[in-house]
Amino acid sequence: MRFRFSGRFGTDGFGWLGGYNMVELGPRGTGKSHLFQQISPYSHLISGGKATVAKMFVNNASGQRGLVCQYDVVCFDEVSGISFDQKDGVNIMKGYMASGQFSRGKENIRADGSIVMVGNFDVDVDQQQRIGHLLSPLPPEMRNDTAFMDRIHAFVPGWDFPKLKASEHLTNHFGLVSDFLSECWNKLRAGSRVNVLQGRVYLGGALSGRDIEAVNKTVSGLTKLLFPSTDASVPDQDLEWMVRIALESRRRVKEQQKRVFKSEFRNTHFSYTIGAEGVEQFVSTPELHSDEAIETDPLPPGQVWAVGTGSMETGVGLYRLEVTSGPGSGVKILNQPAPPALKESVRVGEQNLYTRAKELVGDRDPREHEFSVQMRAVDADRSGTGLGLAALVALCGSLLGKNTKGGTIIVGALNLGGSIDMIPNAVQIAELAIDKQAQTLLMPVTARRQLNDLPDDLWTQISIEFYKDAADAVFKALVE
Numbered sequence: 001m002r003f004r005f006s007g008r009f010g011t012d013g014f015g016w017l018g019g020y021n022m023v024e025l026g027p028r029g030t031g032k033s034h035l036f037q038q039i040s041p042y043s044h045l046i047s048g049g050k051a052t053v054a055k056m057f058v059n060n061a062s063g064q065r066g067l068v069c070q071y072d073v074v075c076f077d078e079v080s081g082i083s084f085d086q087k088d089g090v091n092i093m094k095g096y097m098a099s100g101q102f103s104r105g106k107e108n109i110r111a112d113g114s115i116v117m118v119g120n121f122d123v124d125v126d127q128q129q130r131i132g133h134l135l136s137p138l139p140p141e142m143r144n145d146t147a148f149m150d151r152i153h154a155f156v157p158g159w160d161f162p163k164l165k166a167s168e169h170l171t172n173h174f175g176l177v178s179d180f181l182s183e184c185w186n187k188l189r190a191g192s193r194v195n196v197l198q199g200r201v202y203l204g205g206a207l208s209g210r211d212i213e214a215v216n217k218t219v220s221g222l223t224k225l226l227f228p229s230t231d232a233s234v235p236d237q238d239l240e241w242m243v244r245i246a247l248e249s250r251r252r253v254k255e256q257q258k259r260v261f262k263s264e265f266r267n268t269h270f271s272y273t274i275g276a277e278g279v280e281q282f283v284s285t286p287e288l289h290s291d292e293a294i295e296t297d298p299l300p301p302g303q304v305w306a307v308g309t310g311s312m313e314t315g316v317g318l319y320r321l322e323v324t325s326g327p328g329s330g331v332k333i334l335n336q337p338a339p340p341a342l343k344e345s346v347r348v349g350e351q352n353l354y355t356r357a358k359e360l361v362g363d364r365d366p367r368e369h370e371f372s373v374q375m376r377a378v379d380a381d382r383s384g385t386g387l388g389l390a391a392l393v394a395l396c397g398s399l400l401g402k403n404t405k406g407g408t409i410i411v412g413a414l415n416l417g418g419s420i421d422m423i424p425n426a427v428q429i430a431e432l433a434i435d436k437q438a439q440t441l442l443m444p445v446t447a448r449r450q451l452n453d454l455p456d457d458l459w460t461q462i463s464i465e466f467y468k469d470a471a472d473a474v475f476k477a478l479v480e
Contacts, residue, residue, distance in 0.1 A: 019068075019114035020217055021097045021151055023253075025079070025121055025137055026158020032118040034164075036075035040182035044071040049081035049139075053089050057096070058104045068096065068113035072186060079119030080137045090141050090148075097151035112189075118158070125159050125287050133259040134252065134287075146257045146265070153214035154249035155256070157287065184228070193223040196234050201243055204271030204280060211250055211270070218246035236274060243272050247283040255285060269297050269406065279401050280479075294438040296407040298479050302398030305438070306390030306410045307429050308341075310381040316429050317381025318409070318436055321373065323394040328370030331395075335375050342384025346373050348414050349391030352470060353399075356418065359471050360392075361399050371395055379432075386421075388414030392470060393477045403479040407439030410477055411447075418470055426450035434461045442467060442477055 024032055037045040044067050056074070057066040067074045076082050084090060093115065096102045101110045119137050121128055128134055134155070135143055142148050162169070176184075194216045203212060222242040227234055251270045258265040271282045282297040294305055302323035310316040331350045333343065353366050373391065375384055389412030397404055411429055413421040423429065426447040431454075433441045443451075445466040467473040 019073070019097075019100065019112050020153055020221065021115045022117070022154045022156060023079070023135070023138075023152050024116070024118045024156040024158045025134065026161060027163065028120050029163040030158055030161040031164045032158060033075075033077050036073065036077075036116065036118070039178050040072075040185065041179070042072040042182055042186050043075060044073070045075045045077055047077050049076045049078050050083055051076070051089070052085045053092060053104075056084070056089070057092060057102050058107075058109055060105055065109070065111075068115075069109070069111040071113050072189060073114040073116055075116040075118060077118060079117040080139060082117065082139050082142070094145075094148050094151060097148075121159065125157075129287070133256045135256045144260050146261050149253055149257050149260075150210050152253045153217050154246075155252035156249060157252070157285075159287075185225075188224040188228060191230075193220045193227075193230070196220075196223050196239060197243075200236070200239060200274065202273040202276070202278075203247075204269070204273075204282075206267045206269045206271065211254070214250040214253075215243070215246040218249060219243060222246070240272075240274055244283050247272060248285055251283060252285045252287075255288065271298075280403060282403070282406075294407055294409060294433075294436050296439060298403035298406040301401050301403055302394050304390050304394045304397070304404050304410055304477065305408065306387050307432060308381055308384060309386035309413060309424065309429075311383070311385070314379075314381035314383075316425060316432050317377060317379035318432060319378065319384065319387060319390070320376045321387065321390055321394045322376070323374075323391075323398040324372045325369045325395075325398040326372075327368070329367055331371045331373060333373050333375075335373075339383050342375055342387065345384050345387035345414075346391050348388035348416055349395055351416055352388075352392050352414060352418055353395050356471065360396050360474055364399050366395070366399055369399060371398065378436075386413035388412070389420065389470060389473055393474050396474050397478050400478070404477055405440065405479055408477060409433045409436070409438045409441050410473065411441065411443045412467075412470075412473060414470055420444045420446065420470065423447045423450070427453050430454050430458065430462065430464065434458055438462060440465055442473060444468075444473075 026032065033045060036043045055066055057068060058064065092102050097115055100112060101108055121137065128136060135149060197216065197219060203215065207215065219242050222245065223234060226238065247270045251268055254265055254268045258268055269282055271280050273280050279301060284295065284297050302325070304321050306319050306321060308317050308319055331346060333346055335342065353360060357366050390410045392414060393410055411423065415421055423444065426443065427450060430441060430451060439462065441462055441464045443464060443466055445468055448466060451464065465476060467476055
């Protein structure tokens with residue numbers, strides 16, 4: 001994500017819900033503080049994170065309204081140093097971030113100033129995730145408070161932004177004077193553009209009410225910046241781009257909550273669908289992504305993780321199969337040259353699909369579709385041996401438009417007759433699946449006795465689900 005959020009689209013018409021709350025953490029020299037200090041007179045930077053309740057909210061003695069009432073956005077610089085002169089300062093801010101109002105004395109005061117917190121990482125992102133979580137740089141009273149985190153609408157990955165260099169990032173062409181630009185941004189705060197989502201985008205069931213509010217605010221703000229005119233039409237491609245940014249930046253917050261309190265924030269699989277008949281798409285955060293680890297998010301239709309039986313020389317190997325379908329006929333393997341064992345696995349999967357089409361894909365006719373198959377080998381074994389069942393699942397998923405269950409590895413050497421061959425090395429396969437951080441291993445029930453030799457401590461690290469035949473495996477591998 002390379003879009004720099006400014007926080008200046010603030011309330012986005014959600015005045016009764018408060019402003020737009022954002023965190024950006026990253027390396028020094030990317031312009032975090034400069035953005036909020038120099039670009040707009042409607043923005044106020046609190047250097048060093050030091051603030052008083054009177055200055056921030058209201059002075060009880062004089063009745064003078066504080067910064068959140070005077071500015072569109074109040075930015076705390078050096079977030080690790082955020083502190084108030086009163087013990088209840090953080091709680092007042094937390095309540096304000098949730099509702100856009102605060103109580104001092106007998107008066108209930110509303111404001112729409114956004115809260116932004118920026119700061120530096122002292123270690124890199126991977127190291128930060130190993131020693132804690134990505135909100136660890138916050139002060140002690142905030143860093144592990146999941147309720148406080150829930151008030152944050154977006155966590156912007158400052159580590160994605162380059163250090164500013166005049167020769168690379170500044171232009172000698174004409175541009176808008178910042179005072180004029182900030183006036184435009186201030187006027188755009190009025191009203192909401194969240195209606196751009198209505199009837200076009202459907203958010204997944206993992207999002208809570210606060211998640212939906214955060215996504216709506218981010219999409220509304222981005223729409224104002226990219227399509228300022230309310231009469232402008234927003235193409236599906238641009239709308240989807242904005243939705244993915246909104247979901248990613250909010251999910252980054254949820255992932256930190258999950259690290260603090262896993263049992264409450266277990267489901268972070270954020271998703272969306274474009275159009276009522278669209279395919280559900282899942283959005284992850286790049287810093288959690290690994291090409292060689294089995295992630296918990298469901299895979300797109302036609303994609304599966306599988307383990308091949310391998311050989312004595314190479315051992316078992318992890319593969320990712322990706323299948324796409326379109327009008328036409330037949331199956332095309334994109335790997336060139338295609339290993340003979342892969343060709344055989346795909347042929348077996350294809351023939352089983354044709355033979356049992358009614359049972360597997362209902363009224364869809366696979367002979368009226370052309371399938372493209374691509375295999376990616378992760379380990380030393382690159383032959384594609386014993387991937388017939390995985391190929392069948394991928395073909396069915398692509399044709400049905402159904403996602404593959406997240407965190408799942410499929411195992412099974414299918415034959416042309418539709419039965420599943422015996423697996424010679426079930427324990428080795430289970431050990432590989434655990435090493436690759438899989439959550440579920442889908443195996444033929446005939447492998448059950450072999451797994452008695454699996455050490456007890458490994459049984460607790462993975463869920464092994466058995467299937468009785470190919471149709472049962474397809475049913476258990478795909479999301480309903």
